[in-house]
Amino acid sequence: MSLLHTVSKSPFERTNLQSCLKLATPGSAILLYEDAVIGAMQGTALADLVADAAKSCKLHVLGPDLAARGLDASKVLPGIAVVDYAGFVDLAEQASAVQAWC
Amino acid sequence: MAYTADGKTVEADEEGYLVNINEWSEGLAGEIAKAEQINMTPEHWEVVNFLREYYNEYQIAPAIRVLTKAITKKLGADKASNKYLYELFPYGPAKQACKIAGLPKPTGCV
Amino acid sequence: MEEDMEAGVVKKFMYVNRKQPYGTVYALEVLEMVLISAAFDQDVHLVFTDDGVLQLKKGMDTAAIGMKNFSKTYRALEGYDIEKLYVDQESLDERGLSEDDLLVDVQVVSRAEMAKLMDDMDVILTA
Numbered sequence: 001m002s003l004l005h006t007v008s009k010s011p012f013e014r015t016n017l018q019s020c021l022k023l024a025t026p027g028s029a030i031l032l033y034e035d036a037v038i039g040a041m042q043g044t045a046l047a048d049l050v051a052d053a054a055k056s057c058k059l060h061v062l063g064p065d066l067a068a069r070g071l072d073a074s075k076v077l078p079g080i081a082v083v084d085y086a087g088f089v090d091l092a093e094q095a096s097a098v099q100a101w102c
Numbered sequence: 103m104a105y106t107a108d109g110k111t112v113e114a115d116e117e118g119y120l121v122n123i124n125e126w127s128e129g130l131a132g133e134i135a136k137a138e139q140i141n142m143t144p145e146h147w148e149v150v151n152f153l154r155e156y157y158n159e160y161q162i163a164p165a166i167r168v169l170t171k172a173i174t175k176k177l178g179a180d181k182a183s184n185k186y187l188y189e190l191f192p193y194g195p196a197k198q199a200c201k202i203a204g205l206p207k208p209t210g211c212v
Numbered sequence: 213m214e215e216d217m218e219a220g221v222v223k224k225f226m227y228v229n230r231k232q233p234y235g236t237v238y239a240l241e242v243l244e245m246v247l248i249s250a251a252f253d254q255d256v257h258l259v260f261t262d263d264g265v266l267q268l269k270k271g272m273d274t275a276a277i278g279m280k281n282f283s284k285t286y287r288a289l290e291g292y293d294i295e296k297l298y299v300d301q302e303s304l305d306e307r308g309l310s311e312d313d314l315l316v317d318v319q320v321v322s323r324a325e326m327a328k329l330m331d332d333m334d335v336i337l338t339a
Binding site for chain 1: 230231232233234235236262263266269270271272273274275276277279281283305306307308313
């Protein structure tokens with residue numbers, strides 16, 4: 001069992017996501033939600049960093065928060081899964097513990 | 103406070119504005135108008151319907167001067183004058199007409 | 213009273229939006245402040261920079277997060293005679309966005325141009 005890291009703040013405003021990516025061990029799950037969902041998109045200044053992390057960690061992004069911001073779920077980086085609220089609960093259930101980066 | 107129309111009771115705030123805009127109906131508008139002592143005529147409905155369209159498009163109730171400008175554009179200047187609108191809604195066209203239209207209190211202090 | 217205001221000094225106001233629309237309440241609060249302040253006939257400039265550019269993103273659907281989609285209200289600004297909207301290209305680029313992604317007409321400027329514009333203001337409010 002491994003951790004679920006949750007990140008809710010924009011990576012362009014705070015460095016929670018960047019810190020998370022440095023400390024998340026391979027195989028752990030990461031969920032981006034609220035203002036952090038912009039970090040899951042293709043074409044951003046952080047795309048390379050996040051796409052790289054998606055190779056070793058299981059990255060997820062919360063669909064309702066993408067939709068609220070008008071961000072297209074079909075344009076998230078490869079290797080990132082879009083989940084709904086039930087998926088969020090499942091991730092928390094499957095994790096040994098939750099590390100909330102807030 | 104609350105209004106009752108068509109056998110349904112709908113919640114409003116202490117000033118009489120609907121808590122949930124989705125609960126609005128034409129019957130309810132008639133009840134709100136009654137509480138405001140306004141007898142709804144086609145001219146009243148024109149303004150109320152205009153406000154509902156404005157809200158639907160912009161998600162706010164317009165300030166009075168924005169309302170008059172928009173009405174001028176759509177219905178003509180004679181229907182946008184303060185005199186005309188105050189005759190229809192004596193206690194303030196923005197406030198009273200918004201209330202009857204089920205909209206929140208207008209954004210803007212005038 | 214209206215005459216008094218018209219006769220008064222018109223100052224250059226700038227509201228600087230730097231945050232996303234829904235994670236905090238700042239974007240909505242600034243928008244409401246701008247709509248209310250429109251009654252005072254000042255020379256208003258609205259800037260969207262950093263994450264603030266996301267306030268103007270087209271195609272928002274907030275049904276699933278249970279919040280009101282207030283992005284349509286930016287399109288009402290024109291009716292309030294607030295027509296000076298600025299976005300910097302660098303903030304769009306960082307977020308993988310382009311001018312086509314925005315739901316209102318804005319002037320896209322460089323950060324350097326925005327800096328100059330800011331220097332020219334009498335009052336600046338940032339959130």
